[in-house]
Amino acid sequence: MKTRRKRIARPKRSASRQRFRIKALRLPKLQVPKSQQRELAGIGFLLLAGLLVLAVALQASGSAMHLLRGGLVGLFGWGVAFVVLAALIAAGELLMPWIETMTWGRGLGIALLAISALGLLDLSAGGAGGSVGRAEGDALRSLAGTAGSILILGAIFLGALVLAFNISFRDTVGALREHYLANRPEPKPVQKEKRPAEAWQPRNQVVRNETSEPVLVPIQGVAAPPAVSPRPVEAEAEAATAPRRKPAASPQPVLSVVTDAEPAAPVVSEDEIQRVWVKPDTTLLDTVTVRKERLHDEIKSNIKLIEQTLASFEVQATVIGVNSGPSVTQYELQPGHGVPVRKITALQNDLALALSAAIRIQAPIPGKPALGIEVPNKATSLG
Incomplete structure (x- = not known):
């Protein structure tokens, strides 16, 4: 005969135990994008740097602050500043994407x-x-x-x-x-002494005496003869054609007589000749519109050269702004995602060769997510 197995009765669970039995709940998974993960990590490093400054530099109260200050100062001494700096660098790289990646x-x-x-x-x-x-x-x-x-x-x-x-x-x-060399003071030019300005007179103009009477020049040691009245013009002509008499044995003093006849033109040096100044024509100067059009074409050409040169080295970057000045124009260059800044600064000589000018790279521009490439203008503008 088969023996029947006795079923062992399981103890019944109490009603209170069954009442509090809860099924396992499955919580939904949190999916945080990578960009937000970087930002959260950056905020954490920023918080760490702030706590270190409060604990060490500002001597904040509290048991946790006291423990943190004692441990860090004992371990690193004055080098705690490097821990704060490392936390700030990590926060900057996580929160600011244009900074070079680690x-x-x-x-x-x-x-x-x-x-x-x-x-x-x-x-x-x-x-x-x-x-x-x-x-x-x-x-x-x-x-x-x-x-x-x-x-x-x-x-x-x-x-x-x-x-x-x-x-x-x-x-x-x-x-x-x-x-x-750019800020070195230039030597002052030597200025020649200017001669005092003389009264201007028209060229080849002769100043005549106001009086028509002859002027007698006295000779030292000889008595002046009585005044000589001027002879008529006909008499002077006859005297000129008449034969001259031989001078007497005893020479008489010679008197220089100045008449109102027109003297010879004075000899004028080349330096004293004042030439007539002719004003240049205003059409020689560029108008404001012409200068702006020329600068606009130059800026468009430089933007194309910068982007093409970087693209030839497999560097993605875009010019997002231009600041033009009288002698230098700054091009704001934004690197592509994941492009390190040092890769662009290493191509400074290649960019200068493509632009045919000596350039300067400012990395980065303060307050902007971009680099500055300064290129001299081909023509200096005054306004």
Whole structure:
């Protein structure tokens, strides 16, 4: 005979337990776009930088602030400023898309910059670099001494500047030299002494005496003869044709007589000749409309050259604005998405060759998501 298995009765759940039994709820997944994720992360780094400033610089009260201040100052010393700077850089790259994106080389440069700065702080002012700077300074001091450690850390600091911020010392020195030459005071031109202005008279004009009577010039040591009345013109003509008498043995003093006859024209030097000034015709000057049309055509041509030159190097960028001045025009260039600024600044010489002019790149323009390319105008405008 088959044995029947006894069913074991399961204990019934109490009504209260069944009442509070709730089915598992499935919450909807939050889908946040990548752009918003970057902005939220940037706000977080900005909050971290603000808390560090409140805790360390402003000595804010509170147990959390006191703990944060003690830990950071003990670990980094005066190098806490580099932690704040790193948080601000991270926030800027996440919140501002036109800033260069972080790369491995740039991240390594920032890390080496902070490490070398902490070591230099410990070597220059003992204990200023915190625990990290002290350990670094002691290790280098035992190997190369204090002077050698400063040289090593200084070289690392300069190399980290080049990696972190894409700085070229050769370009920096060249820019400083150009700035000095442009602002150097020019020597004052030597001005020739001007002669006092003389009364202007028409050319070949002879000034006649107001009186028609002859003027007698006295001779020293000889008594003046009685006044001689002027002879008529006919008498002078006869006297000129008559044969001259031989002079007596004893010479008589000669009197110079000036009549109202027209004397010879005076000899005038070339410097004293005043030429008649003829005003130039106003048609030689460009009108305002002609200048504006010429500048407009030049700007359109430069915009096309800039965009085509960058496109030939596979760099996407668009000119979004133009600021024209009397001698220089600035073109506002907006890089495409994901295009680093250093890639455009590295093409400065190629852009100058395409535009046939010496250009200057301002990266970025303060307050604008764009770079500034300054190109000299072909013709200087006064208005």
